[in-house]
Amino acid sequence: xxxxxxxYYDFMSQPSRALYIFLSxxxxxxxxxxxxxxxxEHKTVxxxxxxxxxxxxxxxxxxxxxxxxxxxxxxxLCRAYPTQLHWYPDDTIRQARIDEYLSWQHLNLRAHVSxxxxxxxxxxxxxxxxxxxxxxxxxxxLDEVLDFFEQELLCNGRQSFLAGDHISVADLSAAxxxxxxxxAGYDPCEGRPHLNNWLATIRExxxxxxxxxxxxxxxxxxxxxxxxxxxxxx
Amino acid sequence: xxxxxxxYYDFMSQPSRALYIFLSxxxxxxxxxxxxxxxxEHKTVxxxxxxxxxxxxxxxxxxxxxxxxxxxxxxxLCRAYPTQLHWYPDDTIRQARIDEYLSWQHLNLRAHVSxxxxxxxxxxxxxxxxxxxxxxxxxxxLDEVLDFFEQELLCNGRQSFLAGDHISVADLSAAxxxxxxxxAGYDPCEGRPHLNNWLATIRExxxxxxxxxxxxxxxxxxxxxxxxxxxxxx
Numbered sequence: 391x392x393x394x395x396x397x398y399y400d401f402m403s404q405p406s407r408a409l410y411i412f413l414s415x416x417x418x419x420x421x422x423x424x425x426x427x428x429x430x431e432h433k434t435v436x437x438x439x440x441x442x443x444x445x446x447x448x449x450x451x452x453x454x455x456x457x458x459x460x461x462x463x464x465x466x467l468c469r470a471y472p473t474q475l476h477w478y479p480d481d482t483i484r485q486a487r488i489d490e491y492l493s494w495q496h497l498n499l500r501a502h503v504s505x506x507x508x509x510x511x512x513x514x515x516x517x518x519x520x521x522x523x524x525x526x527x528x529x530x531x532l533d534e535v536l537d538f539f540e541q542e543l544l545c546n547g548r549q550s551f552l553a554g555d556h557i558s559v560a561d562l563s564a565a566x567x568x569x570x571x572x573x574a575g576y577d578p579c580e581g582r583p584h585l586n587n588w589l590a591t592i593r594e595x596x597x598x599x600x601x602x603x604x605x606x607x608x609x610x611x612x613x614x615x616x617x618x619x620x621x622x623x624x
Numbered sequence: 625x626x627x628x629x630x631x632y633y634d635f636m637s638q639p640s641r642a643l644y645i646f647l648s649x650x651x652x653x654x655x656x657x658x659x660x661x662x663x664x665e666h667k668t669v670x671x672x673x674x675x676x677x678x679x680x681x682x683x684x685x686x687x688x689x690x691x692x693x694x695x696x697x698x699x700x701l702c703r704a705y706p707t708q709l710h711w712y713p714d715d716t717i718r719q720a721r722i723d724e725y726l727s728w729q730h731l732n733l734r735a736h737v738s739x740x741x742x743x744x745x746x747x748x749x750x751x752x753x754x755x756x757x758x759x760x761x762x763x764x765x766l767d768e769v770l771d772f773f774e775q776e777l778l779c780n781g782r783q784s785f786l787a788g789d790h791i792s793v794a795d796l797s798a799a800x801x802x803x804x805x806x807x808a809g810y811d812p813c814e815g816r817p818h819l820n821n822w823l824a825t826i827r828e829x830x831x832x833x834x835x836x837x838x839x840x841x842x843x844x845x846x847x848x849x850x851x852x853x854x855x856x857x858x
Contacts, residue, residue, distance in 0.1 A: 443776050444728060455717065457720050457721075457724060458724055458728065459723070459724045459727035459728050460727075461723065461727040462720055462723035462724040462726075462727050465719075465720070465723050466716065466719075466720040466723070469716050469719075470716060482700065482703050482704060483689065485699075485700075485703075486691050486696055486699070486700040489693070489695065489696035489699050489700070490691060490692055490693045490696040492696075492727075493693035493694075493695040493696050493726075493730070494678060494692065494693050496727070496730030496731050497730050497731065497734070497735065500731070501731065501735075542677050
């Protein structure tokens with residue numbers, strides 16, 4: 391295959407990790423192009439001009455074709471490369487369920503994890519004050535969305551994965567998102583046994599790539615009580 | 625066709641309008657099920673249980689199949705019903721470009737329009753104070769995202785539509801989103817001639833359904849200077 395995918399990513403970015411794991415699991419060859427978010431390499435004029443006009447990671451470049459947004463990239467890769475069908479099945483109902491989650495998560499799980507992470511973890515690094523009341527408000531919203539995840543999306547354990555009996559890109563996206571909260575000292579699994587077991591399953595099914603992509607996340611969470619998630623006896 | 629789609633919607637919701645127009649343009653028969661956001665009909669236990677567990681509109685119910693999120697619904701309808709190909713082409717690059725926009729918009733165009741709309745228009749109706757500094761901050765962000773839309777996504781007029789030479793679901797979603805800002809007294813077309821003409825084209829190509837779906841938006845904006853958008857001479 392003469393194609394050559396360049397993946398621009400930073401392991402501090404949740405969708406970057408998910409896409410890295412997806413490419414690796416499906417044995418799609420790609421060139422690693424790490425981008426430092428900390429050094430704002432994604433915001434340079436050159437990056438916007440030559441790689442991604444949106445100024446974000448992850449994104450891919452394949453010859454002259456540039457594509458941003460992990461959700462769009464999964465779908466493109468599933469059309470253009472041989473991938474395991476369970477990641478994005480061609481069954482119309484299961485595909486719709488995956489699309490529904492991947493659309494919903496932006497302004498819900500992703501937004502609430504990110505807001506908490508930025509306020510509690512990033513702000514102090516930037517010399518900004520952490521507002522206690524705001525932290526509490528953001529924590530409550532994060533609690534709510536993760537309770538919804540536990541009770542509705544995992545149906546309190548009656549559903550193994552987000553779109554049926556097999557792991558899909560929806561699970562991968564969600565797991566990498568949820569891990570981010572731990573950096574800010576928030577334990578997403580506390581009081582959520584089904585989320586804990588689901589998260590451990592995603593890790594297990596996608597290792598060694600999951601741990602590789604999360605090595606910085608694990609390092610940054612050592613100051614808290616968390617260790618990489620493992621299944622608990624039910 | 626024995627199928628029967630029920631569309632749950634409120635014309636005050638941007639993606640509800642877009643989906644209503646899409647269904648109408650493609651002559652997909654559907655039953656109208658208006659839901660009042662103002663009366664929180666989308667948050668009732670019954671609605672969550674029987675219609676949409678996410679507690680949002682738009683959503684569809686087709687026999688026992690329930691689907692939320694307009695982006696997921698477009699894709700499902702394009703697989704399940706005869707639709708005009710230009711809305712969501714099977715060409716892999718154009719489809720990827722549409723997917724990219726529809727993924728990007730959630731935390732960008734949609735987030736910034738909604739934040740401005742809620743703060744400036746909805747808060748006073750709820751008896752909440754409108755913070756002048758916050759308004760200014762939100763306006764600046766909305767300016768930025770619409771300037772990006774004008775300059776990058778429409779390439780300063782060199783690109784007729786968001787994903788090439790034909791109208792797609794990306795354009796429909798974007799147009800309905802941008803109209804919402806007008807309710808809050810923000811003129812998205814001011815200083816953006818290409819956005820103005822693109823918006824007028826979307827309206828023209830999807831009328832009479834566009835005007836039907838926007839009738840409340842037009843009513844609510846009469847107190848401002850705006851009239852429904854028409855093309856200007858270039």
